[in-house]
Amino acid sequence: MGFSVGIDIGGTTTDLVAFNGDVMLEPVSVSASDPIASATGALGKFLLTHKLPLSAIDNIGLTGVGSTFFEDQILGLPIQMVSEFEAIGRGGAYLSGEASGLVVSMGTGTAMVYFDQDSVQHVGGSGIGGGTLKGLAHAILGISDLQLLEKMSEVGDLKNVDLRVGDIVDKAIDGLPAHLTASNFGKSHDSASAEDYAVAILNMICQSVGVLANAHAMVKGTNTIIVTGKLATLGHAKQVFDQLSVLYNKRYIIVPQAASATAVGAALIQQKSPST
Structure with a gap:
C-alpha cells in the first residue's frame, strides 16, 4: 500500500x-x-x-x-x-477525536467550520488571523519574523498596553474577572516596551478569534471548539483560550499537529x- x-x-x-x-x-x-x-x-x-x-x-x-x-x-x-x-472539518475531527464540534482554523485569516458525523458546514470566519499578526507586527514593531515576535511576547507585560476590567472598576462585576481585557491597546503607557506590544498584538488577535468562535459555537449548540492553524501553536494562544474556556464554559481544544x-x-x- x-x-x-x-x-x-x-x-x-x-x-x-x-x-x-x-x-x-x-x-x-x-x-x-x-x-x-x-x-x-x-x-x-x-x-x-x-x-x-x-x-x-x-x-x-x-x-x-x-x-x-x-x-x-x-x-x-x-x-x-x-x-x-x-x-478543515475532517482534519479537526481526526486530530481531536471528537464526534462533533466547531473547528477554528487560524491561518492567514480565520475560517470556522462545524462538523458532526454526517456533515461539514462552513459557518463563518474573520479576516483576523496570521496575516493580521504579521501586518501589525511590521507596522508597530518593524518586524515580520513570527518566531522573534513570539520570543518577545514571552517577556512582554499586557498591563502596560491593554486596559483591563480591574483598571476601570473598583468592585468585581458578575462574570467579569478583573484580569479580563476591557480594551485592547486601551492603556498604551509611554513606557510600554516593544515586548509589551508584541504580546498585546498576539493577545488581541487570539481574543478576537476566540470570542467570535464562542458566538458561532452558541449558534450551533456546541461546547466544543477545536483550534487549529499555526497561530494556535504560539505559546500565548493557549493562555488566551484557557481563559476563554473558563469565561464561556466551553472546551477550547488546541490539537496536536494543529499547524497541519x-x-x-x-x-x-x-x-x-x-x-x-
Missing part, C-alpha cells in the same frame, strides 16, 4: 501530511511565495526525508488558496482538489475517495 498525501497550500506556507494506511507520518512544512514552488518543494522534502521514490505515493489531495494554480498533476502524479472547508490540520483533512478525504 502506498501513501495518501494531503497538501495545503496557504498564502505563505505549504503543509504536507502523508498516511500509510492508518499511520500518519510527521508533517512537512515549507515557505515560499510561489504556490507551485512550495507544493513541489514540500513533496520533494517529504520524499527526501523518508527516502522514498515518487512511485511510493498513491494519491494526492490538494487544498488551500494556492491549489487553484494546479490543474491535474504535480510532478506527474495525479491530484484531486479537496474543499478547504471539508479538509487542514493538510491532515485533505489526506484523509483523498484516502477514502482516491481519484480514478
